[in-house]
Amino acid sequence: MEEKRYQAIIEKIWPRLKRKHLYPEIPIPKVGEVPPRDREGEEKGEAVGLEMKQKQITINSTFLSNMKDKMAEENVIEALLDHGITHYTFCPWDFHTHLMLYAEAKKIMGDKEMAKQAANYFIDVTADTYCVKKKFTEIPELHRVLKKGVVEKIIASLYEKIWGVNLGILEARTDKKGHEEVVRRLARIPYLDRSRWSESVKKFARSLKPLLLEEQREEEAMGGKGDSNPQGDHDLNYYSYEEIDQGLRDYAKKTMALPEFKDIVEDFSEELKEAGYGMEGGMGRGRGTPIDADVLFYMKLAESYSMPLKKVPMEEKGDLHPHSHSPWEVGSPFQDMDIWTSFGKIMPGITQIWKKREGKGRGKIDSTPDCLIAIDSSGSMINPRKNLSYAVLGAACATNAYLRNDAKVAVYNFSDAPMGGKDILHYTDNPAEIYQVLCKYFGGGTALDMEDLVPLIQGRKNLDLFIITDMKITNLEALIGFFGQIQNRVTAVHIGENPYAARFQRAVERKRNISIFTVKRKEDIPHIVLGKIGEYFCATHKN
Amino acid sequence: MKGTFSPKKRLAETHEKETQGVRNPFEEFQAFTFQETTLPLDQIIESTELVMDQIRRGYEKLLEEEAKELVWMVQYNTIIKAYEVAEKHVREIDYSAEDIEDFCFALENTQKIPYFIPGPAGLYISALCNYAKEQEILLKLSELKTEINLIGFRLPKGKRLVIEGDAGDFTGIGLEGGELVVEGNTKNWTGAGMRGGKILVKKNIGLHTGEWMMGGEIYVGGRIRGLGNIVEGKVFERDKLVYPGKARHPNLYY
Numbered sequence: 035m036e037e038k039r040y041q042a043i044i045e046k047i048w049p050r051l052k053r054k055h056l057y058p059e060i061p062i063p064k065v066g067e068v069p070p071r072d073r074e075g076e077e078k079g080e081a082v083g084l085e086m087k088q089k090q091i092t093i094n095s096t097f098l099s100n101m102k103d104k105m106a107e108e109n110v111i112e113a114l115l116d117h118g119i120t121h122y123t124f125c126p127w128d129f130h131t132h133l134m135l136y137a138e139a140k141k142i143m144g145d146k147e148m149a150k151q152a153a154n155y156f157i158d159v160t161a162d163t164y165c166v167k168k169k170f171t172e173i174p175e176l177h178r179v180l181k182k183g184v185v186e187k188i189i190a191s192l193y194e195k196i197w198g199v200n201l202g203i204l205e206a207r208t209d210k211k212g213h214e215e216v217v218r219r220l221a222r223i224p225y226l227d228r229s230r231w232s233e234s235v236k237k238f239a240r241s242l243k244p245l246l247l248e249e250q251r252e253e254e255a256m257g258g259k260g261d262s263n264p265q266g267d268h269d270l271n272y273y274s275y276e277e278i279d280q281g282l283r284d285y286a287k288k289t290m291a292l293p294e295f296k297d298i299v300e301d302f303s304e305e306l307k308e309a310g311y312g313m314e315g316g317m318g319r320g321r322g323t324p325i326d327a328d329v330l331f332y333m334k335l336a337e338s339y340s341m342p343l344k345k346v347p348m349e350e351k352g353d354l355h356p357h358s359h360s361p362w363e364v365g366s367p368f369q370d371m372d373i374w375t376s377f378g379k380i381m382p383g384i385t386q387i388w389k390k391r392e393g394k395g396r397g398k399i400d401s402t403p404d405c406l407i408a409i410d411s412s413g414s415m416i417n418p419r420k421n422l423s424y425a426v427l428g429a430a431c432a433t434n435a436y437l438r439n440d441a442k443v444a445v446y447n448f449s450d451a452p453m454g455g456k457d458i459l460h461y462t463d464n465p466a467e468i469y470q471v472l473c474k475y476f477g478g479g480t481a482l483d484m485e486d487l488v489p490l491i492q493g494r495k496n497l498d499l500f501i502i503t504d505m506k507i508t509n510l511e512a513l514i515g516f517f518g519q520i521q522n523r524v525t526a527v528h529i530g531e532n533p534y535a536a537r538f539q540r541a542v543e544r545k546r547n548i549s550i551f552t553v554k555r556k557e558d559i560p561h562i563v564l565g566k567i568g569e570y571f572c573a574t575h576k577n
Numbered sequence: 578m579k580g581t582f583s584p585k586k587r588l589a590e591t592h593e594k595e596t597q598g599v600r601n602p603f604e605e606f607q608a609f610t611f612q613e614t615t616l617p618l619d620q621i622i623e624s625t626e627l628v629m630d631q632i633r634r635g636y637e638k639l640l641e642e643e644a645k646e647l648v649w650m651v652q653y654n655t656i657i658k659a660y661e662v663a664e665k666h667v668r669e670i671d672y673s674a675e676d677i678e679d680f681c682f683a684l685e686n687t688q689k690i691p692y693f694i695p696g697p698a699g700l701y702i703s704a705l706c707n708y709a710k711e712q713e714i715l716l717k718l719s720e721l722k723t724e725i726n727l728i729g730f731r732l733p734k735g736k737r738l739v740i741e742g743d744a745g746d747f748t749g750i751g752l753e754g755g756e757l758v759v760e761g762n763t764k765n766w767t768g769a770g771m772r773g774g775k776i777l778v779k780k781n782i783g784l785h786t787g788e789w790m791m792g793g794e795i796y797v798g799g800r801i802r803g804l805g806n807i808v809e810g811k812v813f814e815r816d817k818l819v820y821p822g823k824a825r826h827p828n829l830y831y
Contacts, residue, residue, distance in 0.1 A: 166616065167613060167618075196617055197616055197617070222622070236720065240719075241717075
C-alpha cells in the first residue's frame with residue numbers, strides 16, 4: 035500500500051524532474067525494498083535510500099518510511115532522485131571516469147576498500163554540489179536529517195562551508211581541531227571542474243585518509259564494517275555490460291599501462307565476474323575462472339584499433355540450405371523450426387531449428403581466409419605480462435580483424451622452437467583461447483621450426499600468414515627460404531628497425547605476396563593492411 | 578502600389594499557413610529559466626587560484642633573479658641571497674598553510690610551473706613557511722615524486738613545521754629555534770649550521786648530519802648514516818645520545 039503511494043508520488047514528480055535534469059535517458063524510477071549490503075558477520079545497517087542498477091533507479095520504501103517524520107515524503111523522493119540522476123548526468127558520468135577516480139584514490143590510499151570509499155565520497159560530494167549549484171534541490175534538507183557517522187559529519191561540515199547552508203553541524207560540533215583542518219582542505223577542491231578531477235580526487239583522498247583509517251580501525255575493533263551509504267553505494271551494478279566494456283576499453287587506451295590496468299581489474303575482479311567478465315565460454319563472458327587482467331588489457335586495447343583487411347575471391351557462392359539441427363531457444367526465429375523433429379511443440383529443449391549453411395556455387399565472391407599468426411616471444415621482445423607489447427597488440431588487432439570477418443585464427447607462439455620454446459593453437463574462432471596463447475611469453479632464444487608450420491599450412495588452399503617479430507631470428511635464412519616457397523598472402527610486421535629486419539626486407543622485396551610493415555609506436559599499428567598484395571586486383575579481374 | 582503584397586510578406590504568410598498545427602518541440606523550454614546559484618565554493622576556488630598565481634609568480638621572479646640560466650649552485654652566499662629574494666616576494670602575498678602544500682604539488686606539474694629547480698624551490702617554500710600566519714604548518718607531501726631540498730631553512734622560534742613524507746638534502750639547515758618534524762627520511766647535510774630548535778626525523782637520515790651545527794637537537798627515529806663536524810648541540814639516534822659522545826666519528830659508515 036505504502037509502496038503504491040510512493041510510486042504515485044514518483045509518477046507525479048517525474049515529468050518535472052526529467053525536465054529539471056534536461057531529459058536524461060533513464061526509465062521512470064521504481065519503489066521497492068533495497069537491502070543494505072550484507073557482509074559476513076555484520077549486523078544489518080541503516081537502510082539505503084536508493085539503488086541504481088543498469089540505469090534503473092529503485093527508491094527504498096523502508097528508507098522513505100524511516101524518513102516520514104523528519105521530512106516531507108515528496109521532498110525526500112525528489113532529493114534522492116536528484117542525487118541519483120546527477121550520477122548519471124554529471125559525476126561519475128561513465129564507467130571510465132569511475133575507474134579513473136578509483137585508480138587515483140588508490141594511489142593515495144593504497145588499500146582497495148578505502149580507495150573505493152574515498153572515490154565514492156568524492157563522487158557524492160561532486161554530484162550533490164553540482165545539483166545544489168545548478169538545480170533547485172532538496173538535497174541540503176536531506177543531509178540535514180540523515181544519520182551521520184564521523185566521516186559523514188565531516189562531509190556535512192564541508193557542505194556547510196561550500197554551499198553556505200546550515201545543516202546543524204556547526205552547533206553540534208564538539209569534534210577535534212584536526213577535523214576543522216580536514217574541512218578546510220576539502221573546501222579548496224574544485225569539485226565542479228571535470229578536467230581537474232584526477233588531481234582533485236587525490237587531494238580529497240589525501241585529506242580524508244586519516245579519518246578513513248581511524249574509522250576502519252574503529253570498525254575492525256567493533257567487528258563490523260559500518261553502515262551503508264544512505265544515498266546508495268556506487269558499485270559496478272550501476273553500469274550495463276556494454277558500459278563496462280566501453281569503460282575498460284577507454285581506460286586501457288587512456289592509460290596504455292598494463293600494471294595500472296591489471297591493478298584495477300584485480301581490484302574489481304568480483305564485480306567484473308558478476309557483470310559477466312571472465313575468460314571462459316566465449317567473448318569474455320563466463321563464471322568461475324579468475325579474470326586474466328593481461329589478456330583483458332590487450333583485448334580491450336585491440337578493440338580501439340581497427341586494421342583493414344583485404345578479402346580474396348573464394349569459391350563459396352550459393353544459397354542457404356538446411357544443414358543440421360540445433361535446439362531452439364526463446365528469441366530464435368520461428369520460421370527455422372523443424373516441426374517434424376519438434377513433435378509439433380514449441381518448447382525450449384524439445385523444439386529444434388534448422389541450421390543453414392551456404393551451398394557451393396560456381397561464382398566467386400570475396401571472402402576472408404583463415405589466418406596463421408606467428409608471434410615472437412623471445413627474450414628480445416617485451417614481456418606482454420609486464421609491459422605493453424606492441425607485438426601482442428598488433429597480433430591482437432590482426433586476430434580481431436580476421437574473427438570479425440568470420441575467419442578462424444591459429445597461433446604459433448615461438449621463442450626457441452626447436453628446444454621446445456613454442457606454443458601452438460590450432461584454428462579456432464574462440465578469442466579467449468587465441469589471446470591466452472598470444473600473451474604467453476617464453477623469453478628465450480629465437481628460432482623457428484619450419485616443421486611446426488607445415489601442418490598448419492598444409493591442405494589449406496586459402497590461408498593468410500601474419501608474422502610479428504623483431505626479426506632477430508637465429509634461422510632467419512630458413513624463414514626467408516620458407517616464405518620464398520609459399521604463395522599465401524604474408525603480412526610480416528617487425529618491431530623496430532635493425533639489420534636483421536633490413537636483411538629480411540631485401541630478401542623478400544620481389545615477392546609480391548609478402549607485405550612488410552614496421553611498428554615503432556602504437557600509432558603504426560592501424561597502418562598495417564592485412565593481406566595487402568599487389569596481385570590482388572589483377573587476380574580479381576582475371577576471374 | 579497600394580494593396581499589393583511584397584514577396585517577402587507573401588512568403589511569410591504561406592509559411593504560417595503551412596506550419597499551422599505543427600508544434601515546436603522546444604516550445605516548453607521558452608519558459609525554462611536556468612538559474613545558477615553562486616556558492617561559497619566558487620569564491621573559495623577563485624581566491625585559492627588567485628593566491629596560487631601570486632605564489633607562482635613570486636617563484637618565477639626568484640628564478641629570473643637567482644637562476645637565470647636555470648642553473649643554481651648550493652653555496653653559502655647563493656643560499657643567503659636566494660632566500661632574501663624569496664622573502665621579498667613572499668612578504669607581499671596573503672596565503673595559508675594549505676596554499677604552501679598546493680604549491681609543492683604544483684611544482685611537479687610542468688603545465689603550471691615549467692621549471693622545478695630543487696634548491697630555489699626549497700628556499701622559496703621555506704620562506705613561505707617562515708612567513709605563514711599559522712604557527713603550525715602541516716605539509717602532506719607523501720605522494721610527491723621528488724624530495725624538496727633545503728626545506729625548513731631558518732625556521733624561526735615558535736614555528737612548527739611537520740612534513741608527511743621524505744625531505745631532500747640540506748633539510749632544516751640554519752634552523753633558528755623552530756621545530757621541524759619529518760615523518761619520513763631526510764638526505765645529507767640535515768640540520769647543517771642550525772643554531773637552535775629541534776629537528777625530528779622519524780625514519781633515517783643521511784651523511785654530514787649536523788655539520789657545523791651551533792646548537793639545538795636532532796632526533797632520529799631510524800639510523801644516522803654519518804655525522805658531520807658538529808660544533809655544539811645534541812644528536813640522538815633511537816633515543817640514544819650519539820653526540821656529544823666518544824664512539825662516533827664523522828661520516829663513519831656503520
